[in-house]
Amino acid sequence: MSGPASPEEYVALHSLPCIVMRVTVSVAVAGASGYAGGEVLRLLLAHPEVEIGALTANASAGDLLGQHQPHLLPLADRLIEPTDPTRLAGHDVVVLALPHGASGELTDALAALDGPTPLLLDCGADHRLEHVADWDHFYGGTFAGAWPYGMPELRHAGESGTAAAQRQILREARTVAVPGCNVTAVTLALQPGVSAGVVDPGDVVAVLANGYSGAGKSLKPHLLASEGMGTAMPYAVGGGHRHVPEIEQNLRRAGAADVRLSFTPTLVPMARGILATVTAPLTPGTTTAQVRAAWEDAYAGEAFVRLLPEGQWPTTAATLGANTAHVQVTVDERAGRAVAVCAIDNLVKGTAGAAVQSMNLALGLPEQLGLTTVGVAP
Template sequence: MVTVAVAGASGYAGGEALRLLLAHPELEIGALAAHSSRGPLGSHQPHLAPLASRELVGLEPELLADSDVVVLGLPHGASGQLTAEILAINPDVRMVDLGADHRLENRGDWEAFYGEGWSEPWAYAMPELLRTGQTQREILADAKVIAAPGCNASAVTFAAQPAIRAGIATGEDIVAVLAVGYSGAGKALKTHLLASEGIGNLNPYAVGGTHRHIPEITQNLRLAGGTLSGLSFTPVLAPVVRGIIATVSMPVAPGTTPSDVTDAYRSAYDGEPFVRWSATPPNTAVTTGSNSALVHAVLDRDGQRLTAVCTLDNLVKGTAGAAIQALNLSLGIPEETGLSSIGVAP
């Protein structure tokens, strides 16, 4: 068995990673660590009954480095220094960061959206990423350190990349509007995340091109061949716990037909175990709890633009599920192992 330690085990992302690891037949859960939370895990993650009596320990690099794999579910900017310390102790350990610290290839992008503290980029945990040259699966198969994608970035990437890859869109003038569940904001106590503020309310945030997933989206879509100018990205907190629905609009090449759009999206995800074409616009309920993303696209009535819709569970395919899928590839395990494509509905 491969032993997996989880840092940030008391948070939403870390807890979701643990839920998936409990169902994995070839991975064994090791040390459970957190920054400030202490006591039995059951007092922080009561739904993880098999781990309820396990004690949380501090983020000690020596303890974490003693595992075969370390999964880090820490706030953005908190992983870079810790991962460097772990690798200094055990260069052979595998690591998967659920935060943003190792996603961005360009230091300038990190500093513009996150500030100081850029860390070296790791293999990006999106096997379905459409790119020229070496496939993302080939990159992940050789990777020992892996960066999980951002949930919003995943939804927009899945919605936009088939059109760009097929050449019916360039990636210019993309407009993306997303409804996002509150778990995507993390577990930290903030006034605008209280139930009294969120229930019955739709709350836009990071408006005007300021959301931190923007450079990640542009990085992904440039790999697919896009020019990426004029990306408009607006997320809206919706009064649900889980789920993202991304509605993405982009101009298409003159003469593009409805069948061109359908063919581009069907062929892009043909044979994919988790990212699938949907014959109708999907909703979030059908992907809740699963590692699936559903994508539908249609040519607009005037033939000038296409509209693509992607839904996924932000904690599974948007974060922890993508991480486990990529870790499976890294370990030489079938990528579907321990992951379900079946949603929970109603």
């Protein structure tokens, strides 16, 4: 057609039937009454292609979800069912938000049922570690084996040093191990320097400020408000935290030949959030400009990882409720070390958001679907 359309042509053109192809994905959530399960459900309620299926748990089975997740009003009257394979089977996706050690047996039972096995997203630690020795040392019990790792931004060693290989792994995945929240913060803080070769991963020091929701809903005396308000307390000091081998695993994937990590988390009086301050020595001859360039190159195309302008530092408040990681890096010239800081919401980017990102990739959906970069402030 040449020239503008006549009124008759315009009406005819815009009266043609419009066929919109939509994908409806049924998702079941095991562990729906916990913090991680609740955050997964909050994100799924905003996902345009998801239909929420069975909601299961163990101790809270028989309750209405609103008794445990009153903020999820659209699901408040849904019944929490017992967690068993038959209730989870038949869905396109099953999210496992269960305590460590609980998902291995359940996933084996799901795989043994007749019919197609759902896409499985494990928010626990059961399938994160690649080496049985690491599992035995930090967790113990039956080693369930490693699954594709659910951090789309994880960089791989090589000439490109990008996360393209990790995203391709997730596009082909039918099982996904969602990363640990502390692991996400430390990895995103430091991996650009490792993959670019501008820092020495043989002397990494990470100190984290952690919100209490990372400890889950289990009742423990030191997690009571009367114990935690107005104070900060370190835990798992001296290399005993279970996320240590997972961080080391990620930095090796990014190109580190050898990793030595001192990792100290600290509980601070906030419900959500992680602020990770990570330092490592510069490699000989590295300049401040090269350090900045490494982080800029790493995160230039990432939707959910933002390198802040120079001089602006991450805060946990800015990431509250969003699937974002805010990162900054500088050089302490007197110490000869790079200093990288990363802030995340431990329940979103640190857990549920990573699960939804990975789900989108595995299902061939746009990676950002159903996820927001907009935080809640103040």
